[in-house]
Amino acid sequence: MLEKLKQRTIWLADSDSHSDILESAAALLRDVKGVIRVRIKTPDKLVVSYNVRQITLQTITALLEEFGYTMRTSLFCRLMRSMCYYIEDIECNESKHDQAEYTRDAFINRYLTREHGCRDHRPDYLRRYL
Secondary structure, eight states: OOOOEEEEEEEBTTOSSOHHHHHHHHHHHHTSTTEEEEEEEETTEEEEEEETTTOOHHHHHHHHHHTTOOBOOOHHHHHHHHHHHHHHHHHHHTTTSOHHHHHHHHHHHHHHHSOOTTOOOSOHHHHHHO
């Protein structure tokens, strides 16, 4: 199974005054299968590296919320989380398709429909006599 490594920042709410909350959240995530590395960036941010084939950001945040940690709910944080959920969902569901195959098909289709010097636009009956 191929690895798709991701590194995401998770913002926790109400952790500015309590540094032990961030330490306990990092310790919890270090024991999760698929999580490669967890580090504390600032007093309210965790940087998590993980394999998206084994675990997704949505699962990680759900696990943190289940254990009582609250995520920051600013518009930016919610938007970024939702975008990451969407991207990872697409990557997990579309993993069986090969990008090189799609690229090759696009070039073949473009070549067949493009006007170039290899086309003879004369009717078939005129081509036989020349």
